[in-house]
Structures are given as structure tokens and as C-alpha cells.
Amino acid sequence: MDVAFPAFEAYARDALAFIEAHGHWAPAIAFALAFCESLAVISLFVPATFILIGLGPLIEAGGIAFLPVWFGAMLGATLGDALSYWIGFHFKDSVRRIWPLSRYPGIIEPGERFFHRFGTWSVFLGRFSGPLRAVVPLVAGMFAMPQFLFQMVNIASAMLWAFLLLAPGAAAVKYWTG
Template sequence: MSIHEFTYAIMQFIQAHQLWALPIIFLLAFGESLAIISLIVPATAILLGAGALIGTGVISFIPVLIAASLGAVIGDWLSYWLGKHYHKQVISSWPLSKYPKLVYRSEQFFQRYGALGVFVGRFFGPFRAIVPLIAGTMHMPATKFNLANISSAPIWAFVLLAPGAFGVPWLETLFG
């Protein structure tokens, strides 16, 4: 099954089973934000699609925004916790051991930007889940990490949901 087929199947499922929308969105955002798992979870495309479902009135914006934000916060927090408690063991294990350049770039990014790097890192694909892990391995204070994590998650979720949520109604008025 291709990513497009998987995304389409999830979107169809959410449309048909709206009660499952929030748990699915939460799990996708969690997976997208969790180190290693984020490399295989096609959450970005599905969250963009969820925005379109919001725009068509199938699901509600605020609950989906909250579910995506909470999933992202908890995924990043778990990545941070893993890094803090398992240090370099995590980085030297599969699959990160296969991506030393990504780990190195994440370390450089974090050293340069600190807590701001955690905030900004959420918006850059491969760095999204690696930066919190690196923040943990580098023993970033939990307060600074949590501030960056909690403040960036709703903005990230909004950025992914807004094009569909607001673009679909706008296009309908434009071409409707």
C-alpha cells in the first residue's frame, strides 16, 4: 500500500467514523513527533487532509487542533525523556545509527539554537522528532524543553490544519 493509498484510506475512515477522528489525529501527531517512529508515519499528509475535512464541516477545528497538539507534545516529551534517560545508547542504536549525518545536524542545530531549536525544529521534517531526543541527550533543562515543546505544538498543528480548514471554504466561495 502506497503512502497515498494509506492516507486516502485513513481519510475515508475518519469521514465515515467521525468518533474516531480525535484518537486517530492524536496518534498520528504522537507518531509524527516520536523519535524514529516519525520516519515511517505519514502523519503530515493525513493532518493536511484532516484540515480539508474540517473545511468541509466533517470534523470540528478546535477539538482536532487540541488532539494534534496533545499528540505532538507527548510524542516530543517521550523523545526527550528517552534521550535524557538513555543518552547515547539511543543514538548509537538502529535506526539512528544508520543516519549519523541527521543526528550530527540535529546536534549542531540544537547547540546553536537551544530551546529555540526545539521550538523551530518542530517545523522541519526530519528534525521534528530528532531534536527533542538530542535535547534529552544533552540534558536540556526540562522546564526550557517543555516551554518550547508546549508552545510550538499548537502552532505546528494549526499550520498543518489551516490550509484545508480555511482554504476549502474559501475555494468553495470562490468557485461555488
């Protein structure tokens, strides 16, 4: 974890301790974290990736079922990106005049360049890059990417992203304890 964000580290530690004590909440917490992590701009302020990665080992060690947690994370990521897309589609270029983007115009520019360079693939690939994950769905909506195509790529990338965050930690614990 980055030393520049000690509050994020404490938040992540507290969240993981809560999940460890209340495993039945893991799918809902995975949903909320993935939703925040995938929602335009909000993801820049929520250290959800660290918690989701830490959740992987807790799944196996705490006897929490993997599939509900994976589904929660996948659904949260899908809905977060879908909402970001809708905001971009609805507000188009005026999104730049809405806070906080109005105060930080440089946030959206890398996502635009990435979207113009990779098109549909930018939605899939952007899911795996923190700074891009925060804006590519918004940009896809701004540039009116066909919604059906966006949603198909959105769902596929969310399924893989959630799996890659959760499964390695669960598998490692299973390997070491099995």
C-alpha cells in the same frame, strides 16, 4: 506526495477516507498521527504530515469540530516530543547504540548541529522541519536541556504546528463553500 513512496500515498488516502466516513474519530486519529510524527525516528516512517494537512479540509467539509481535532494533534505532538526528550535524557549518548540509530548514525548528527547552533529555539524551529522534528527533542534530552524550558517550547510549538497543518485547509473549504 512523493512518487517514491506509493505505499505512503495509498496509506494516506485510506486514512483520509476512514476519517471522512467516521468523523467522530478525527481527534483520536489526529492525536495518533501527531504522536507518531513527533516521536524520535518513527516520524521518518509515518507519513502523518500529509494526512494531517488533508484532514484540514475534511474538518470543515465534514462538519467536524476544529478545536477537538486541533487539540488532539497538539497533544499528540507534545507527548511524542516529550517521550523523545525522555528517551534522550534517560539514555544520553548511549542512544546512538540503540537500533535504528546504531545502524544509521547520520540521522542524529544534523539534529545535534542544529541544537548546538540554535539552543532552545531548535526545539521550536525543529518542529517545522520533518527530518529535524524526528531528532531534535531526542538531542535536547541527550544534552539535558532543562525539562521545564523544553516543555514550554514543546507545547508552544505543538500548538502552532497543529494549527498551521489543520487550519488552512479548513479555512479554504469554508471560503469556497461559504
